Amino acid sequence: MDFRSSHRADRISVRRRVLLPLTVCSAVLAGAGLAGCSEPASQTSGPAASASAAAASDPGSRASGTRELEKDYQRVIQDVLPSVVQIDARSGLGSGVVYDNKGHVVTNAHVVGDEKEFKVTIATEGGDPMAAKLVAAYPEQDLAVIKLDQVPEGLKAARFGDTEKVEVGQMVLAMGSPLGLSSSVTQGIVSAVGRTVSEPRQGGSAGATLANMVQTSAAINPGNSGGALVDLDSQVVGIPTLAATDPQLGGSAAPGIGFAIPASMVRTVADQIIKDGKVTDSGRAALGVSGRTVLDDNFQPAGVAVASVQKDGPAAKAGIEAGDILVTFGGRQLTTITSLSEALASSKPGAKVGVGYERDGARRNVEVTLGEM
Template identity: 75%
Template sequence: MRAFRAAVVLVVGVSVGVVSGCADGRDGSAPATTQAAPAAASDLQDDYLKVIKDVLPSVVQIDASDSLGSGVVYDDKGHIVTNAHVVGREKTFKVTTATGEQPLGATLVSAYPEQDLAVIKLDNVPKGLKAAAFGDSAKVAVGQIVLAMGSPLGLSSSVTQGIVSATGRTVSEGRSGGGTGATIGNMVQTSAAINPGNSGGALVNLDGEVIGIPTLAATDPDMGDSAAPGIGFAIPASMVRTVAGQIVEHGRVTDSGRAALGVSARTVLGDDYRPAGVAVVEVRDGGGADKAGLRPGDIITKLGDAPITTVTSLAEALAALKPGDKERVTYVRDGDERSAEVTLGEM
């Protein structure tokens, strides 16, 4: 998909209006329920309005020559974090802020397709540019109300809402339509729908903190791979800070925090023409696989307890691990099944 972002489903005020004192009406307390519900709804609306006022000025629209997306102001020096698939191969961009001023020029600092993140920098920083506050990914909980801010279909400064549906998802992004092919771990699943122009925007909690960067929508093969309503994914704030912080400081990612076997590989098919494992094409000198004795031609079938049938399944298994972890790799060599303990390196 090309330059998405989250445009949300209506999941509003799940517990609003359920107030204490709402008994069975025998003591005449029923009228209090009907009076309290609007008050609670008004409180929630006030929360929404405050969050929007605080955060929306930090969300921008990004225009490249052949794509449209969103971004989040990372600091007061003009750095903006977005998705790598939003910037694509472009080096220069036009950025429109929430104030609706004339578009500002921006230049790519660096992209990190492996995590589908990128940082661009405004050529001239406008007065009053406001950086967003990024939240703690460890505190994100299922059921939290979230607001999605960005530019779906070019409708800049749009705000929608939903909930956190799940955490800790590992998702693989396709390459068609401009995707990076990245496999990303620990993603936040949200009921926000992902629409063109939404990618790179902000998924925000009611404390006004960015908890994720909306990036992907699930697709339904039974519907011709069209977007599956209500299943979207956002890169967690902790990973955004890790990647963007390194790019801002060093101009590139110096420490990915992503585990790697140290091999180049390809998917192989079994006798039934179905994916049956991952063939090692190249072993990097000094890497984990090299030290464990793996060599080109070996076919990896398991990493720990996870079955490995494709390169994607191998990437997904690695996404849940960290450099330095020790994992047992099961592989086939010359028709014999073998195994070796590998100390994982870094991507």
């Protein structure tokens, strides 16, 4: 499977697709990406529990349970949709979520791109678009904050939930502007948590590697990027960002596989941007090198060639030099620059990690104390 961003590229028919090589995606879903997943919940809590209990009895109760679930959906939509906006950038359309009553809106960095000014339409208002400007973007986590020039009366901020409490099997709704259709809502469940996914290369640079992503079966389509993934308590549990595609089907959508940045990371990044105008404490590990994937004699990915080493950075302090080929990280085999990014995404600053590398045909092993991105 590949991944595409859920950002609308234009207003008619062309959809911007961001793709990841099949080998990388397979490694994410079949290997390290599964390690952080929680077990399925043994029972459902909240509004869904009452519906399940009703469905277990007679047909009349099942019908009643269905109506109750419908009411839950409608209540959540009424609560949250006024906090979901459509963002119109020159490069296309995306979605955003009102973060506070001061006019800050959180979205994906790939929605804002390199632009500084935007038109924002509140999903439920249907009025004239409002002007907004970029506060800051943090592409490393694919998040950005923009701010309305004028805060409309009654602007409603969304409530962001606790990602630690998100459970597999939990019902969720995705809200945004897929394909430019504002105020759209899809429903599904949380399919997995703790996924690590890597975005494709953009503009010659490697895409962001995102850890602890929430996987959902709710439909995520181009234009949903930056919108809201919401639980039945009307809390935003994630920001929809990526949808999977299947290269065996010509890059067509792989139904029911979408990914959202967890609410905890959204709050961490947005709070720092609003306070300081930038991210000052990413909480993400760094090795202090730039590199590229190298191939073996059979033209297969075989490691990461170090192109440069940050002066006085973690790698430099451990003796790693430009020209070395990194082959292991924390006991995990490194084959591509993406595999290194994924390994770092699941690590913490200050952690001590064993790194294996080759220099002049000889294998060496060092312990590196990771820095912060």
